[in-house]
Protein backbone atom coordinates (compact mmCIF):
# COMPACT_ATOMS: atom_id res chain seq x y z
CA UNK A 398 0.00 0.00 0.00
CA UNK A 399 1.15 3.44 -0.90
CA UNK A 400 1.98 5.78 1.99
CA UNK A 401 -0.80 8.35 2.43
CA UNK A 402 0.33 11.88 1.95
CA UNK A 403 -2.96 13.78 2.67
CA UNK A 404 -3.15 16.47 3.87
CA UNK A 405 0.21 18.11 3.48
CA UNK A 406 1.19 18.96 7.08
CA UNK A 407 2.06 22.53 7.55
CA UNK A 408 5.41 22.95 9.28
CA UNK A 409 3.98 25.61 11.62
CA UNK A 410 0.89 23.61 12.62
CA UNK A 411 1.93 20.57 14.64
CA UNK A 412 -1.62 19.21 14.94
CA UNK A 413 -2.03 15.92 13.12
CA UNK A 414 -4.91 16.01 10.68
CA UNK A 415 -7.27 13.16 10.02
CA UNK A 416 -7.03 11.73 6.61
CA UNK A 417 -10.43 11.21 4.93
CA UNK A 418 -8.98 8.31 3.01
CA UNK A 419 -7.22 6.15 5.58
CA UNK A 420 -9.03 7.54 8.69
CA UNK A 421 -5.76 8.10 10.51
CA UNK A 422 -6.67 9.59 13.93
CA UNK A 423 -5.78 13.18 14.61
CA UNK A 424 -7.68 16.45 14.08
CA UNK A 425 -11.09 14.86 14.38
CA UNK A 426 -10.25 13.47 17.78
CA UNK A 427 -8.98 16.84 18.86
CA UNK A 428 -12.24 18.48 17.76
CA UNK A 429 -14.35 15.91 19.63
CA UNK A 430 -12.30 16.36 22.74
CA UNK A 431 -12.74 20.12 22.56
CA UNK A 432 -16.50 19.79 22.10
CA UNK A 433 -16.91 17.49 25.07
CA UNK A 434 -14.77 19.76 27.21
CA UNK A 435 -16.98 22.74 26.26
CA UNK A 436 -20.13 20.81 27.10
CA UNK A 437 -18.92 19.85 30.53
CA UNK A 438 -17.78 23.39 31.26
CA UNK A 439 -21.23 24.71 30.34
CA UNK A 440 -22.86 22.20 32.65
CA UNK A 441 -20.53 23.08 35.48
CA UNK A 442 -21.40 26.76 35.02
CA UNK A 443 -25.14 26.04 35.13
CA UNK A 444 -24.75 23.93 38.23
CA UNK A 445 -22.74 26.63 39.95
CA UNK A 446 -25.36 29.27 39.11
CA UNK A 447 -28.13 27.03 40.47
CA UNK A 448 -26.22 26.44 43.65
CA UNK A 449 -25.68 30.19 44.05
CA UNK A 450 -29.41 30.87 43.66
CA UNK A 451 -30.05 28.31 46.38
CA UNK A 452 -32.98 26.87 44.43
CA UNK A 453 -31.53 23.36 44.65
CA UNK A 454 -30.12 23.31 48.16
CA UNK A 455 -30.69 19.60 48.81
CA UNK A 456 -29.22 18.44 45.53
CA UNK A 457 -25.48 18.51 45.07
CA UNK A 458 -24.41 20.26 41.87
CA UNK A 459 -22.94 17.06 40.45
CA UNK A 460 -26.32 15.31 40.25
CA UNK A 461 -27.65 17.78 37.70
CA UNK A 462 -25.69 16.03 35.04
CA UNK A 463 -28.19 16.16 32.23
CA UNK A 464 -28.81 19.50 30.60
CA UNK A 465 -32.57 18.94 30.77
CA UNK A 466 -32.67 18.79 34.54
CA UNK A 467 -30.38 21.75 35.01
CA UNK A 468 -32.42 23.95 32.67
CA UNK A 469 -35.59 22.94 34.47
CA UNK A 470 -34.19 23.93 37.82
CA UNK A 471 -32.85 27.21 36.47
CA UNK A 472 -36.28 28.18 35.10
CA UNK A 473 -37.84 27.32 38.43
CA UNK A 474 -35.29 29.56 40.15
CA UNK A 475 -35.99 32.53 37.87
CA UNK A 476 -39.72 32.33 38.55
CA UNK A 477 -39.12 32.34 42.30
CA UNK A 478 -36.55 35.14 42.49
CA UNK A 479 -38.14 38.56 41.50
CA UNK A 480 -39.03 39.81 44.97
CA UNK A 481 -35.63 39.17 46.50
CA UNK A 482 -33.68 40.35 43.47
CA UNK A 483 -35.72 43.56 43.16
CA UNK A 484 -35.82 44.40 46.86
CA UNK A 485 -32.21 45.57 47.08
CA UNK A 486 -32.17 48.00 44.10
CA UNK A 487 -35.69 49.19 44.95
CA UNK A 488 -34.65 49.85 48.54
CA UNK A 489 -31.47 51.62 47.44
CA UNK A 490 -33.47 53.81 45.05
CA UNK A 491 -35.94 54.76 47.78
CA UNK A 492 -33.07 55.65 50.13
CA UNK A 493 -31.31 57.71 47.43
CA UNK A 494 -34.43 59.63 46.39
CA UNK A 495 -35.33 60.19 50.04
CA UNK A 496 -31.84 61.51 50.82
CA UNK A 497 -31.95 63.99 47.94
CA UNK A 498 -35.45 65.12 48.89
CA UNK A 499 -34.50 65.60 52.55
CA UNK A 500 -31.31 67.48 51.59
CA UNK A 501 -33.31 69.74 49.23
CA UNK A 502 -35.87 70.30 52.00
CA UNK A 503 -33.11 71.38 54.39
CA UNK A 504 -30.68 73.32 52.17
CA UNK A 505 -31.92 73.42 48.59
CA UNK A 506 -34.44 76.23 48.59
CA UNK A 507 -33.73 79.94 48.44
CA UNK A 508 -34.09 81.68 51.75
CA UNK A 509 -35.37 85.22 51.35
CA UNK A 510 -35.03 87.82 54.06
CA UNK A 511 -37.85 89.78 52.50
CA UNK A 512 -41.04 89.05 50.68
CA UNK A 513 -40.98 89.81 46.93
CA UNK A 514 -43.04 92.95 47.68
CA UNK A 515 -40.40 94.17 50.13
CA UNK A 516 -37.63 93.20 47.72
CA UNK A 517 -38.53 96.18 45.58
CA UNK A 518 -39.99 96.57 42.13
CA UNK A 519 -38.12 94.57 39.51
CA UNK A 520 -36.52 97.01 37.06
CA UNK A 521 -37.69 97.22 33.48
CA UNK A 522 -35.36 95.59 30.97
CA UNK A 523 -34.06 98.36 28.71
CA UNK A 524 -32.48 97.69 25.31
CA UNK A 525 -28.98 98.89 26.22
CA UNK A 526 -27.02 99.26 23.01
CA UNK A 527 -23.65 98.64 24.64
CA UNK A 528 -24.79 95.32 26.10
CA UNK A 529 -25.17 93.77 22.66
CA UNK A 530 -22.54 91.27 21.53
CA UNK A 531 -21.11 93.33 18.73
CA UNK A 532 -21.47 96.80 20.25
CA UNK A 533 -19.00 98.98 22.13
CA UNK A 534 -19.72 101.71 24.61
CA UNK A 535 -21.04 104.93 23.11
CA UNK A 536 -18.02 107.05 24.00
CA UNK A 537 -19.72 110.42 23.69
CA UNK A 538 -22.27 109.06 26.15
CA UNK A 539 -19.38 108.05 28.43
CA UNK A 540 -18.06 111.59 28.25
CA UNK A 541 -21.48 113.00 29.16
CA UNK A 542 -21.90 110.41 31.89
CA UNK A 543 -18.56 111.31 33.42
CA UNK A 544 -19.68 114.93 33.44
CA UNK A 545 -22.87 113.94 35.30
CA UNK A 546 -20.85 111.89 37.79
CA UNK A 547 -18.44 114.77 38.39
CA UNK A 548 -21.09 117.46 38.72
CA UNK A 549 -23.76 115.47 40.59
CA UNK A 550 -22.73 112.16 42.15
CA UNK A 551 -19.11 112.95 43.06
CA UNK A 552 -20.17 115.13 45.97
CA UNK A 553 -21.36 112.00 47.81
CA UNK A 554 -20.04 108.90 45.96
CA UNK A 555 -16.41 107.94 45.48
CA UNK A 556 -15.14 106.16 42.35
CA UNK A 557 -11.96 104.97 43.96
CA UNK A 558 -10.90 102.32 41.44
CA UNK A 559 -10.69 104.71 38.50
CA UNK A 560 -7.36 106.45 37.77
CA UNK A 561 -7.21 109.56 35.58
CA UNK A 562 -5.12 107.71 33.02
CA UNK A 563 -7.99 105.35 32.22
CA UNK A 564 -10.11 108.35 31.19
CA UNK A 565 -7.59 109.21 28.46
CA UNK A 566 -8.75 107.98 25.09
CA UNK A 567 -12.05 106.71 26.41
CA UNK A 568 -13.73 110.02 27.23
CA UNK A 569 -11.04 112.70 27.68
CA UNK A 570 -7.94 113.86 25.84
CA UNK A 571 -4.57 113.66 27.60
CA UNK A 572 -4.55 117.41 28.23
CA UNK A 573 -8.08 117.41 29.63
CA UNK A 574 -7.27 114.50 31.95
CA UNK A 575 -4.02 116.15 33.13
CA UNK A 576 -5.80 119.44 33.80
CA UNK A 577 -8.49 117.57 35.74
CA UNK A 578 -5.90 115.68 37.81
CA UNK A 579 -4.10 118.90 38.68
CA UNK A 580 -7.26 120.33 40.19
CA UNK A 581 -6.72 118.02 43.18
CA UNK A 582 -3.84 117.66 45.61
CA UNK A 583 -2.31 114.37 46.62
CA UNK A 584 0.20 113.29 49.27
CA UNK A 585 3.82 113.06 48.22
CA UNK A 586 6.16 110.31 49.33
CA UNK A 587 7.82 111.23 52.68
CA UNK A 588 10.82 113.58 52.08
CA UNK A 589 14.25 113.44 53.84
CA UNK A 590 12.75 114.85 57.02
CA UNK A 591 9.87 112.36 56.88
CA UNK A 592 7.32 115.03 56.07
CA UNK A 593 4.52 114.35 53.68
CA UNK A 594 3.76 117.29 51.42
CA UNK A 595 1.05 117.99 48.91
CA UNK A 596 1.48 117.95 45.15
CA UNK A 597 -0.91 118.44 42.27
CA UNK A 598 -2.45 115.25 40.90
CA UNK A 599 -0.97 113.26 37.99
CA UNK A 600 -2.49 110.92 35.45
CA UNK A 601 -1.49 107.94 37.60
CA UNK A 602 -3.55 109.17 40.55
CA UNK A 603 -7.00 107.85 41.34
CA UNK A 604 -10.16 109.94 41.44
CA UNK A 605 -10.48 111.60 44.86
CA UNK A 606 -13.13 110.55 47.37
CA UNK A 607 -15.56 113.17 48.63
CA UNK A 608 -15.12 112.16 52.27
CA UNK A 609 -12.03 111.40 54.37
CA UNK A 610 -13.49 108.10 55.56
CA UNK A 611 -16.72 106.15 55.90
CA UNK A 612 -17.56 107.75 59.25
CA UNK A 613 -17.37 111.23 57.75
CA UNK A 614 -19.54 110.01 54.84
CA UNK A 615 -22.17 108.64 57.24
CA UNK A 616 -22.09 111.76 59.37
CA UNK A 617 -22.80 113.90 56.31
CA UNK A 618 -25.60 111.65 55.03
CA UNK A 619 -27.85 111.11 58.00
CA UNK A 620 -26.11 107.87 58.97
CA UNK A 621 -26.30 106.28 55.49
CA UNK A 622 -23.10 105.43 53.63
CA UNK A 623 -23.07 106.37 49.94
CA UNK A 624 -21.39 103.29 48.44
CA UNK A 625 -18.40 103.46 46.10
CA UNK A 626 -19.73 103.39 42.54
CA UNK A 627 -16.73 101.76 40.78
CA UNK A 628 -18.28 98.30 40.65
CA UNK A 629 -21.89 99.26 41.35
CA UNK A 630 -23.21 98.00 37.99
CA UNK A 631 -21.82 94.54 38.75
CA UNK A 632 -22.74 94.65 42.43
CA UNK A 633 -26.49 95.03 41.99
CA UNK A 634 -28.97 92.56 40.61
CA UNK A 635 -30.26 94.07 37.38
CA UNK A 636 -27.08 96.12 36.74
CA UNK A 637 -27.73 99.04 34.40
CA UNK A 638 -31.50 98.51 34.45
CA UNK A 639 -31.61 98.74 38.23
CA UNK A 640 -29.53 101.90 38.54
CA UNK A 641 -31.42 103.62 35.71
CA UNK A 642 -34.75 102.67 37.30
CA UNK A 643 -33.50 103.80 40.71
CA UNK A 644 -32.35 107.21 39.45
CA UNK A 645 -35.51 107.89 37.44
CA UNK A 646 -37.97 106.05 39.70
CA UNK A 647 -38.63 108.60 42.45
CA UNK A 648 -42.36 109.44 42.42
CA UNK A 649 -43.55 112.98 43.19
CA UNK A 650 -45.37 111.60 46.20
CA UNK A 651 -45.13 108.23 47.92
CA UNK A 652 -48.21 106.15 47.07
CA UNK A 653 -51.06 106.20 49.56
CA UNK A 654 -50.46 103.85 52.44
CA UNK A 655 -46.68 103.60 51.95
CA UNK A 656 -44.75 103.99 55.17
CA UNK A 657 -41.62 106.10 54.61
CA UNK A 658 -39.41 106.31 57.70
CA UNK A 659 -38.07 109.68 58.80
CA UNK A 660 -35.09 110.83 56.70
CA UNK A 661 -35.68 108.29 53.92
CA UNK A 662 -37.15 108.74 50.47
CA UNK A 663 -39.61 106.48 48.72
CA UNK A 664 -38.26 104.59 45.73
CA UNK A 665 -40.14 101.47 44.61
CA UNK A 666 -37.00 99.95 43.03
CA UNK A 667 -34.89 100.09 46.19
CA UNK A 668 -35.20 96.99 48.39
CA UNK A 669 -37.38 98.04 51.26
CA UNK A 670 -38.53 101.12 49.27
CA UNK A 671 -36.99 103.58 51.76
CA UNK A 672 -33.67 104.95 50.43
CA UNK A 673 -31.43 107.49 52.12
CA UNK A 674 -30.46 109.05 48.76
CA UNK A 675 -32.98 111.63 47.63
CA UNK A 676 -33.78 112.22 43.99
CA UNK A 677 -30.69 113.86 42.50
CA UNK A 678 -31.40 114.15 38.78
CA UNK A 679 -33.71 116.89 37.47
CA UNK A 680 -34.14 118.11 33.91
CA UNK A 681 -31.39 120.50 32.78
CA UNK A 682 -29.30 119.95 35.92
CA UNK A 683 -26.13 119.87 33.83
CA UNK A 684 -25.30 121.55 30.56
CA UNK A 685 -23.89 119.13 27.99
CA UNK A 686 -21.16 120.62 25.78
CA UNK A 687 -22.32 118.62 22.74
CA UNK A 688 -25.78 120.17 22.86
CA UNK A 689 -27.62 117.02 23.97
CA UNK A 690 -30.72 117.94 25.92
CA UNK A 691 -30.06 117.08 29.58
CA UNK A 692 -33.35 115.47 30.49
CA UNK A 693 -33.53 113.38 33.64
CA UNK A 694 -33.60 110.11 31.71
CA UNK A 695 -30.80 111.26 29.36
CA UNK A 696 -28.53 112.03 32.31
CA UNK A 697 -29.48 108.77 34.00
CA UNK A 698 -28.70 106.86 30.80
CA UNK A 699 -25.34 108.57 30.37
CA UNK A 700 -24.24 108.15 33.98
CA UNK A 701 -25.32 104.50 34.03
CA UNK A 702 -23.37 103.77 30.86
CA UNK A 703 -20.39 105.57 32.42
CA UNK A 704 -20.74 103.46 35.58
CA UNK A 705 -20.89 100.34 33.42
CA UNK A 706 -17.62 101.44 31.82
CA UNK A 707 -16.16 102.00 35.30
CA UNK A 708 -17.12 98.45 36.29
CA UNK A 709 -15.97 96.88 33.01
CA UNK A 710 -13.40 99.15 31.38
CA UNK A 711 -12.12 96.18 29.37
CA UNK A 712 -15.49 95.50 27.71
CA UNK A 713 -14.71 96.97 24.28
CA UNK A 714 -11.40 95.09 24.10
CA UNK A 715 -12.98 91.91 25.42
CA UNK A 716 -15.67 91.91 22.73
CA UNK A 717 -13.16 92.62 19.99
CA UNK A 718 -10.97 89.79 21.27
CA UNK A 719 -14.01 87.51 21.46
CA UNK A 720 -14.81 88.06 17.78
CA UNK A 721 -11.18 87.37 16.86
CA UNK A 722 -11.25 84.15 18.88
CA UNK A 723 -14.49 83.09 17.16
CA UNK A 724 -13.03 83.84 13.73
CA UNK A 725 -9.78 81.95 14.35
CA UNK A 726 -11.37 78.97 16.07
CA UNK A 727 -14.01 78.55 13.36
CA UNK A 728 -11.28 78.43 10.70
CA UNK A 729 -9.33 75.93 12.81
CA UNK A 730 -12.48 73.88 13.35
CA UNK A 731 -13.23 73.76 9.63
CA UNK A 732 -9.61 72.74 8.98
CA UNK A 733 -9.73 69.97 11.56
CA UNK A 734 -12.97 68.62 10.08
CA UNK A 735 -11.33 68.59 6.66
CA UNK A 736 -8.18 66.84 7.97
CA UNK A 737 -10.28 64.25 9.78
CA UNK A 738 -12.26 63.45 6.64
CA UNK A 739 -9.04 63.35 4.62
CA UNK A 740 -7.39 60.90 7.01
CA UNK A 741 -10.45 58.69 7.33
CA UNK A 742 -11.33 58.62 3.65
CA UNK A 743 -9.40 55.36 2.88
CA UNK A 744 -11.06 53.61 5.81
CA UNK A 745 -14.53 55.01 5.16
CA UNK A 746 -14.47 54.05 1.46
CA UNK A 747 -12.95 50.59 1.99
CA UNK A 748 -15.08 47.55 1.17
CA UNK A 749 -14.49 44.43 3.25
CA UNK A 750 -15.57 41.13 1.66
CA UNK A 751 -15.76 37.88 3.57
CA UNK A 752 -15.53 34.72 1.48
CA UNK A 753 -16.68 31.78 3.61
CA UNK A 754 -14.81 28.52 3.10
CA UNK A 755 -16.67 26.04 0.91
CA UNK A 756 -18.54 23.66 3.22
CA UNK A 757 -18.92 20.73 0.85
CA UNK A 758 -15.15 20.27 0.87
CA UNK A 759 -15.16 19.54 4.58
CA UNK A 760 -17.96 17.01 4.24
CA UNK A 761 -16.24 15.17 1.46
CA UNK A 762 -13.10 15.12 3.54
CA UNK A 763 -14.90 13.49 6.49
CA UNK A 764 -16.82 10.98 4.37
CA UNK A 765 -14.62 8.61 2.49
CA UNK A 766 -15.60 8.45 -1.14
CA UNK A 767 -16.87 5.03 -2.11
CA UNK A 768 -14.89 4.84 -5.29
CA UNK A 769 -11.62 5.13 -3.35
CA UNK A 770 -12.51 2.10 -1.25
CA UNK A 771 -12.19 -0.23 -4.12
Ligand code: HEC
Pocket residue numbers: 545546549550551552553554618621622623624629633640643644667671672673674675677678700
Ligand atom coordinates in the same frame (compact mmCIF):
# COMPACT_ATOMS: atom_id res chain seq x y z
C1 HEC B 1 -26.46 113.82 48.50
C2 HEC B 1 -25.60 112.69 48.37
C3 HEC B 1 -25.77 111.79 47.16
C4 HEC B 1 -25.69 112.12 45.85
C5 HEC B 1 -25.46 113.49 45.21
C6 HEC B 1 -25.87 110.90 45.13
N1 HEC B 1 -26.07 109.87 46.00
FE1 HEC B 1 -26.31 107.94 45.53
N2 HEC B 1 -26.48 107.44 47.45
C7 HEC B 1 -26.38 108.31 48.51
C8 HEC B 1 -26.61 107.61 49.73
C9 HEC B 1 -26.58 108.22 51.12
C10 HEC B 1 -26.83 106.29 49.38
C11 HEC B 1 -27.13 105.12 50.32
C12 HEC B 1 -28.62 104.86 50.27
C13 HEC B 1 -29.07 103.85 51.29
O1 HEC B 1 -28.30 102.95 51.61
O2 HEC B 1 -30.23 103.94 51.72
C14 HEC B 1 -26.73 106.21 47.95
C15 HEC B 1 -26.88 105.03 47.24
C16 HEC B 1 -26.69 104.97 45.87
C17 HEC B 1 -26.72 103.75 45.14
C18 HEC B 1 -26.86 102.35 45.70
C19 HEC B 1 -28.30 101.90 45.82
C20 HEC B 1 -28.33 100.50 46.37
O3 HEC B 1 -28.97 99.63 45.72
O4 HEC B 1 -27.72 100.23 47.40
C21 HEC B 1 -26.50 104.07 43.83
C22 HEC B 1 -26.44 103.09 42.64
C23 HEC B 1 -26.36 105.47 43.76
N3 HEC B 1 -26.47 105.99 45.03
C24 HEC B 1 -26.13 106.16 42.60
C25 HEC B 1 -25.98 107.53 42.53
C26 HEC B 1 -25.73 108.22 41.31
C27 HEC B 1 -25.56 107.57 39.93
C28 HEC B 1 -25.66 109.50 41.63
C29 HEC B 1 -25.40 110.67 40.69
C30 HEC B 1 -26.34 110.79 39.61
C31 HEC B 1 -25.85 109.64 43.05
N4 HEC B 1 -26.06 108.39 43.57
C32 HEC B 1 -25.85 110.81 43.76
C33 HEC B 1 -26.15 109.67 48.42
C34 HEC B 1 -26.01 110.38 47.25
